[in-house]
Amino acid sequence: MIALQRLAEPAVLAENGERWLERFLEQRNSSPGHRPDSRQYGHRTIRNTLRAMSFGKCFYCERKLSESEDEIDHFIEVAESPEQTFRWENLYLSCRDCNRHKTPNSRIPVNGCLNPCDTTGDPSEHLTFAEEIIRPRHGSSIGTRTIQKYRLDRDQLNYLRTKQLQQFERLVRGLHIACTREGRQLNEAEKEAIASFGEADREFSLMFRTYLTAVYLP
Ligand SMILES: [Zn+2]
Numbered sequence: 001m002i003a004l005q006r007l008a009e010p011a012v013l014a015e016n017g018e019r020w021l022e023r024f025l026e027q028r029n030s031s032p033g034h035r036p037d038s039r040q041y042g043h044r045t046i047r048n049t050l051r052a053m054s055f056g057k058c059f060y061c062e063r064k065l066s067e068s069e070d071e072i073d074h075f076i077e078v079a080e081s082p083e084q085t086f087r088w089e090n091l092y093l094s095c096r097d098c099n100r101h102k103t104p105n106s107r108i109p110v111n112g113c114l115n116p117c118d119t120t121g122d123p124s125e126h127l128t129f130a131e132e133i134i135r136p137r138h139g140s141s142i143g144t145r146t147i148q149k150y151r152l153d154r155d156q157l158n159y160l161r162t163k164q165l166q167q168f169e170r171l172v173r174g175l176h177i178a179c180t181r182e183g184r185q186l187n188e189a190e191k192e193a194i195a196s197f198g199e200a201d202r203e204f205s206l207m208f209r210t211y212l213t214a215v216y217l218p
Contacts, residue, residue, distance in 0.1 A: 075091075
């Protein structure tokens with residue numbers, strides 16, 4: 001998870017959100033289990049704006065998502081606060097696993113967890129990594145709850161992060177071999193290629209930022 005800057009509300013939501021909400025609340029009154037229409041809150045332009053905010057990554061786990069993989073997540077669950085179903089600030093882009101398997105608000109409330117769209121706090125102050133394994137930084141309780149809520153320590157993510165680390169290590173090893181052979185230091189372009197793994201558009205960039213800071217760019 002990294003901090004994300006929220007973009008302006010898409011026009012389709014600004015123009016229709018209130019009407020969609022009114023209709024949804026009416027339907028919910030007559031049938032309490034009624035779900036909102038995902039074609040409305042998941043409208044293509046809403047989805048594309050969220051994708052632009054996160055460089056096509058899950059807001060929580062930083063997995064890169066193909067267009068068929070992304071889901072719209074309600075940060076405050078619909079069951080918890082139906083009034084926020086079509087509120088722009090409550091719509092997040094998520095992978096299927098972070099969305100569907102997150103721990104309910106009744107057990108781990110979002111207000112005790114990191115919020116990627118709250119730019120006043122940096123997730124890197126609360127989350128760190130040992131290789132591919134995510135950990136709360138300095139025992140941070142907000143970091144611990146965030147990992148638990150979205151299951152950021154699940155096996156699938158460990159596997160994907162390991163693959164990325166291997167790719168990174170292959171690059172670094174290759175560059176160091178070239179430097180040794182040629183009796184020189186890394187040049188600027190090579191340093192940039194290494195540092196690019198920590199840029200916001202890269203998958204699992206927080207893990208690489210932690211790694212780069214600790215190992216490569218002390
Ligand atoms: Zn995710």
